Amino acid sequence: MTDSSLQNILEMRGITKTFPGVIALDKVDLEIAPGEVHAVVGENGAGKSTLMKILSGAYPRDSGSIMLDGKPANIESPADAIRQGIGIVYQDLPLVPALTVLANINLGREQSGALGRIDRAAHLARYQRLCDSFGIHLDPRLRIRDLTVAERQLVEILKVLDRDAQVIVMDEPTATLDQNAKEALFQTVRRLQAGGKSFIFITHFIDEIFEIADRVTILKDGLRVDTLDIDKTTPEAVVAMMIGHSPRDMFPEKSVAGEGQAVLELRGIDVGARIRDISLTLHKGEILGLTGLVGSGCSDIAHVIIGNLHADGGEIWLDGEPARIDSPYDAIQRGICLLPSDRKGLGLILEFELARNISLSSIADVSPRGIIQFARERQIAQEYIEQLRIVTPSARQRVRNLSGGNQQKVVLARMLNTNARILILDEPTQGIDVRAKEEIFALMRQLADQGKAILFISSEFKEVAGVADRGIVLRDGAIAAELDREDISEARLVSAATSRAATATTAS
């Protein structure tokens, strides 16, 4: 990229943005070349989202300039950004589920034929041209609600392409994708790249940028640390720049103690066609990893254990005796607690202050005779704020205003405060920054060493391999492999989860 400054399709110069009391971006530069995939990385709160919101016109900038194709761009609103060739593919995919692919792509810009009828033929023809020119195949008549997450993402991409986007911003595009879908996405990106489109990838996954990106810009605390060619750096170096100190091993030492007694056993659990014949044993003092591709049924197992999903067959045993758990209430009474996967949808009361979220499952402790002792409630919250290093102005802060990692720590604190002995953590590291991940892993190990039994559900094979003592891999709702201490590795987990050979290898 010798004379890249002449060719840049997009240049953001000296972008500064402050919020009351916070400098979110401090003179940040970003240059995007045509046909480039440019990754933007940084911990939560580093300024990635703010930068993209400025590019998309959602936020006004305090100072700095944006040039598109060498000309000053005037981006005051999302509509301006779209008109000038900036396409944003959002993480939460704002599509209308009941409408078809075609209707969603044309939503708001329908071409009318006679009598104001929507000219479906014209839409269809344009859709075909679009798909053909980029080598994409997706039936336009399918309804969004029937599509997988990956397909919905493709619709979002088609939507911005249809609006003639030159620079496509993708916000955590792979967070909800399994390995196959991710590969497919990357192939699509490469094809579009060959067609001259540029991409900005916002991501937490450092490994991925080495698969897909040409360059990477690292942000930290609102400053640009550096922009590097991808083949001149390493994942370790990028992580080091993100977190500002040399990366230690993010995983804690595994326990050397032998297996404790079995506390939870599943025997032949079936749930319709989603889960078939699941048997597993969880021991005191261990971290059992449960993994598989998205949709393989791991979360369903968690919900069966806590009585939130009814099993059609099989038994649950606690401490060597058959147990009946009909609701999450029962589960907590029996000392089983779930940290659910979707913290905003299933974990938090967003309008509640931090202290109230923490006490929710164990409020009896601070409300003798039913009357809440607010001071004690906040004091307990304060202890967790210190212990888990939750970054918040106070225990009274609404959790809506916290960052993802800190929100997750609040749910964790609630779980810890129930003093449950069986902890199920479903995707505890989803969408949180490296440092928070490290802290959560260390905490998990500490809890296991204290004698808790931990079921760690994650679709991050690397994390399962790094943290869990043993691993169970699910594929299409059935157990595909069980890996013991000696056998557990990222490679084995991946191959068990993704191999199409139906033979279940039980390594022990």
Place this chain on the structure above:
Amino acid sequence: MTTTQADFKIKRDETRAARLAKALSLQNMAIVYVFIILCIILALSSDAFLRPRNIINIVRQASVVGLLAIGMTFLLSTAQFDLAVGAQAGFTGVVILLLIPFIGFVPALLASLIIAVIIGLITGAIITKIGVNSLVTTLGTLSIIKGLLLVLTDGRILRGATPELRWFGSGEILSIPFPVIAFIGLGILGEFVLNHTRYGRYLLAIGGNKEASKLAGLRVDELIISAFVLSSICATIGGIILLGRIYSASPLGGVGTEFIAITAAVLGGTSIFGGEGSVWKTVVAVLLLQVLGNGFNLLNIGANFQQLIQGFIMIGAVALYTYQRRKQ
């Protein structure tokens, strides 16, 4: 340096003064300020307004709607509502008047409360266990109760209130009328229960996020049903007061007051986004609506404008809350 925080550096802990300022902020207390301003205007423009008799009268007139609104605040806190409570208040009167000749006064009162519990249980169970939403369910129960009113009264006004009944409408304790004591007393109790007890916290949590509350180990269905029962009991107490005040029960008694109750609960700031609820501000809102009507009478503007103004106030208040939320 491990002290570098990746997250936005937010201003340090708010001081006590800052918290007080926030608690008294326009955003938090708009309804209270509007109420105070309205009272000052009326006090300045009419000598009659501040007379104790007038004030007590306002509170007494507000009491029936007030009781419905207190119950409604509990329901709204769980993100539910009940359109049938107004009709249920009227139904209570009919039931009591019909039962007195057969079983006597006290048993008739008890029977009306038992019926209230049953109606609350059924409504709550349909909504939680079967999963019909509260709009459809309570539109249905509203129609059923209205129908029962017509069938039981044959479309006529029932008379025959006994002296004991009249006590509920105009009896006094320490020269404060019973309806005033019931309304204000239950308001204070309700505020305490909603914001200071475990039970109230659970209801607010459910309103904030039902699914998360369930996974956190709350017995969500039972709690929602209990809120319907509570609201139903409040409606019935309101119905007893109504009967005591007008000495008769008409097939249309109470019908329509549920909308004023919902308006008041929403005006009182019980969050339409869940997680927040305030009974005392609901009480203020009920009084505001009543004073508005009273003021129209005192100023000879005519009560016909009342509904019109109420509608504007309701939409204005919710628009303000929503706008502020979007700005955040």
